Amino acid sequence: MSDVxxxxxxxxxxxQTDAALHHFRVGQETLPEVMIHAYGQLKFCAADTHLKQGRLEQTIAEAIxxxxxQLFTGELDNQFPLSLWQSGSGTQSHMNxxxxxxxxxxxxxxGRQRVHPNDHCNLGQSTNDSFPTALHIACVTLLKKGLxxxxxxxxxxxxxxxxxxxxILKTGxxxxxDATPLSLGQEFSAYAAQLSQSEQRLTANLPELLSLTMGGTAVGTxxxxxSDFAATFCAGLNDLTGFEFTPCDNFFAAQACHDAIVQLSGSLNTLASSLNKIASDLRLMASGPRCGLGELTLPANEPGSSIMPGKVNPSQCEMLNMVCAQIMGNHQTITIANAQGQFQLNTFKPVIALNIIQSLELLTDALSSFDEFCVSGIEANETQLQTTMSQSLMLATALTPHLGYDKVSEIVDYASKQKLSLRQAVIDLQAMSAEDYDRLIRPEEMITPRQNR
Incomplete structure (x- = not known):
């Protein structure tokens, strides 16, 4: 075993940190930096609150x-070496x-006064209320300023x-x-709508995340x-961060479980499932370029193969697919970890923090990369889209109101077996005249409901 x-x-x-370094030499994961910075904001506001309440001398409070x-500006990031795999409350990192x-x-x-880590820096606090508070601060920061x-x-x-x-029309x-036609714009509008719904879900998580456990101390009492510590603390934190934190309604519930984090993770999981579908669609539409669908051309950011010259792979889509898989796995871990609370405390807090923060950071980075290096440079191959749409037998759906389902099924089956165009099959079977066919089969009129007659 070695130091992390x-x-x-x-x-x-x-x-205490030295002892934890000795006893928890497990893995390479440490408490995420954003949590360390959030703890800095927390300790700043706690000291300021105790100063206002007369519980800390001014010299000590100002020194803290x-x-x-320095902590929340990132100047001390190298001072937090502990493995994340420690006490389930996060006590070792808190004491660090x-x-x-x-x-x-x-x-x-x-040296004029000695500042004590427990008596002064942890005055009126415990790991049990400070760790979830720091986690909520971190999540709100990553959500509002990042994702x-x-x-x-x-x-x-x-x-x-x-x-x-x-x-631009295409085959659905x-x-x-093959299905009935739609426009490429309609297809992409679905992606925008899916992501907009995820944005709304994520935003809906903010009220619970802005609710803090600070002031509950050990078990919520x-x-x-x-009595005014929690409200004064939140007011100071709001001045510092620009957010709108409030004391939670029930400290007992907030320390015994982390339902708000599970809900946030669920929203991230939903976003990941949407993104996975979108990235997979783009990969399929860009397949080829000559022997696949070839409907889209994705940006060629780098060589795709070490052995096949000229090959371009959908690397940004694949990156996003992998990130989505990780987010889905993280959600499962968070769900299991939240279910492990006993009585007044959940004791899987560090692993919850690790996974929710990784999900937020991964999605932020992945979406930025996906946007810049893929979506913004996508090109539509209009000729290929038109060619495949014109060959689709599902255009026959527009004939159903005029010929009936069974007759149109017969036409489609005949065209498929004889390898004919739909138009030629209609003419061969004398289902209608060529003129009537041309009047009825107008793909541009098949992408919206019929006007009332």
């Missing part, structure tokens, strides 16, 4: 706030935070293509078989805090 991360030359942590600012802050605050006071804006940009790109290609497909 290399030990920096200057270490600011203390004995100064150290906490407290020890680093205490060391820096003591240094800032030049939602990135998703909105991708939606706009699909909407742009939907409008641009509204006039159901069960991977608020022991060792004052």
């Amino acid at each position: 991360t290399p030990r920096p030359e200057l270490t600011l942590w203390g004995q 706030k100064q150290a906490a600012r 935070v407290n020890e680093v802050l205490a060391t820096l605050a003591t240094q800032a006071l030049e 939602l804006p990135t998703l909105q940009q991708l939606i706009q790109q699909f909407e742009l293509l939907a409008g641009r290609w509204q006039h 497909r159901t069960h991977l078989q 608020g022991i060792n805090t004052r």
Whole structure:
């Protein structure tokens, strides 16, 4: 076994972190940086709240706030080496935070006062209320500053293509078989709509994520805090972050389970399933270029093969498919972990944090890449789309109101077996005149409902 991360030359942590380094040499995963930064914001606001309440001396409170600012600005990221696989409450990582802050605050006071990791940095707090609070801060930050804006940009790109290609007709497909026509723009409008619905679902998660457990301490009773601590803390955090956090309605529930995170993960899982379908559609439509569907051309960002010259693969789509698979797996882990709470505390918090943060970060990065290097450069192969649509026997659906289902089925079967065009089959079977066929089979009029007559 070895340490999870290399030990920096200057270490600011203390004995509890050293003990955890010895006892939890498991894997390479550490607490995500965004959680560390969220803990910095939390500790800054907690110290400020205790200063306002007269529970911390001003010199100590200001020293802790100064150290906490270094924490949430990312200056201390190398001071958090612990394996994520630790106590299910996240106590070891929380004490790592407290020890680093205490060391820096003591240094800032030049030895005039000793700042204690528990008595000062953790005053009126516990891991049980601070860890889920930091997790919610991290999730809101990643949602509002990362995933939602990135998703909105991708939606706009699909909407742009939907409008641009509204006039291009193509063969529809159901069960991977030919179906009635639609426009390429209509097909892409479905992608925009799917993603817009996911955006709405994600946004609907925010009220619960903005509800914080801070002030519940060990089991939800608020022991060792004052009655106004939670509200004052949230007000300070809102000033610091620009968000609208509030104390949760029931601390007991919020510490015993993480249903808000499961719900968020469920929304991410839904988004992943939509994205997987969209990326798979694009791969199929771009298959070829000569022996596949060949309806779309995707950007050629890099050589696709180490052995076949000139080959271009749908690499961005495949990347997104893999990310979606990971998100779906993460959701299963989060669901199982949330079900493991006993009595007043869920004790699978670190693995929940790892997976939900990975899902948020992966989707943000993947959507940005997919938009920039794939969707924004897609080209429609109009000639191929027109050719395949004109050969489709499913255009016969427009004849059903005039000839009946059974007769049209006979025509389609005849055309298929004789390898004839639909038009020629209609003429051969004397189902109607060529003039009537040409009047009725107008694909551009088959992509919307008939006007009322």
